[in-house]
Amino acid sequence: MCGIVGAVAHRKVGKILLEGLKRLEYRGYDSAGLATLEITGIQRIRQAGKVDALETALASVDLNGTQGIAHTRWATHGEASETNAHPHMSGHSVALVHNGIIDNYQEVKEGLTTKGYRFETQTDSEVIAHLIDSHYQESRNLTKAVRSAVESLAGAYAIAVMHVEHPGLLVCTRQGAPLVIGVGIDEHFIASDQLALTQVTNRFIYLEEHDLAELTAETLTIFDEQNVQVERTVQSFNITQDAADKGSFKHYMMKEIFEQPAVVKRCLEGRINQGRVLDVMFGSSSKEILDQTKAVQIVACGTSYHAGLVAKYWIEELSRIPCQVEVASEYRYRKTVPLPNTLFITLSQSGETADTLAALRKAKKEGYEGSLTICNVPGSSMVRESDLALMMNAGPEIGVASTKAFVAQLVCLMMLTLALARRTGLSEEIERNIVLGLQSLPHAIQQILDLDKRIRSLSKHYMKKNHALFLGRGVMYPIAMEGALKLKEISYIHAEAYPAGELKHGPLALVDKEMPIIAVAPNDDLIDKLKSNLEVVSARGGEICVFADQHVELKEGPSLTVLPVGRIQPFLEPILMVIPLQLLSYYVAVLKGTDIDQPRNLAKSVTVE
């Protein structure tokens, strides 16, 4: 989704802005632009398409400005064109970049039109630039003009602004979209995501809702919603270059799939002692909240939602605590009925997904027992706004299709399940057994990664298909859903997941040679039922590929391919089973030649509704 970078320094900032935009590419976007303040005025360059196109356009421009703002745009209002790309300007004096959506932009636009402003773009963002200018005409004070302008905006925004009459000053503010300030030595930076700035600083300040910041190279002044000057904590993060680099891998997604054994190790580090999970990982007030928990409500989007669905099976079976899971975009607008003593959990890689964040805010008003976020980005909105936070420690995830974050979420969710289940009578023996399983996961995942070549050759079979059906039963159903999501996200093949028992209620009508079936088969109580489901498919000419626990007996035949994926503690099998599905999708997408790390129309961090 849209990305913002800004800088004010004593050195030229053109290259810093461009590098920042490159680091934000992973979020998904369709045009890019930047503006610097030069001696001659504001110099703006924009391009439809990739940052590479912007870089090419910049090659013939001499940028000497020591302050500037830049943007990657993911089109919402108006097509992805050079004209609609940010920065937007009001005349030659105000330049602005905006993330978010302004709900009342039409109304504001009408007011500005009557004042004589003319609009060049179809965007909602351009109105903010003119609105700031109209307030500036009254006060000649940029900070005041920005504050007054946003007071009449409804919707979500993170904006960064500069004015030709105020060299050396950047003003930024946020509501409902993230903004981080990078603190350097005699220089300051702005970004929608700290990853954009790790080449220039490791010190960050996360702006709170409605904060407004004035930045010069030397100074940073932050005002809160009441316009009172406030201090916000500077946090240091050492994200190594390596963590956000592809290394020798062709795609981030591949790198992230292969990182998973290390991710699991990191996620468990310091959280297990003598075979048991440590409550302390959830934060200082966790004991009270977990002791009181009698029900769990999980809310999430996309891949994170699938992790929540897996956790439902675990929590209800191991702790006997009722657990509900819902997609955030539904939950936030529904009249919900929280059960007494319910722990409200958000799952989010980014911690900024607009629907999940809105669901958290709604839940806080509805009086849940407490809120916990399982998240991968320290300092993100969800981490800051939840009572408890458990970090996934997966390291930056760049590929739009989530892989390592899913696995880290599952590890965190199993640790949470054990912490809850221990309180409702789970035996120490079972807990130790599952913990041992968690500790053996890195090795088990590595063994599946070693099947890489076999899965690659299997993928040839799918590249010419237009559809695929994924089947699973029980806890493997959400894994089948995740497999289908991966395939459709990056290879653009239509894929659906069904609980295998539902086949006969509809999807069986679709089964023929052109509709491959991919099933995940653990060695559990439901395996015989799954086998009968598969026979029904075979009898109708369907071609099946099964990723199976090595103890599942299935005879390969012309229309049945079986790929054994090793063994692990039975509760942890979903974590293992998702790996071959990630690899399969990846290789199908490689063969199809799609843009794997930035699939068309998708964004990594969905910060608008």
Ligand code: G6P
């Ligand atoms: C987008 C991403 C998905 C992700 C989902 C939820 O759709 O493309 O990969 O699963 O958002 O994101 P979150 O950061 O909240 O986990």
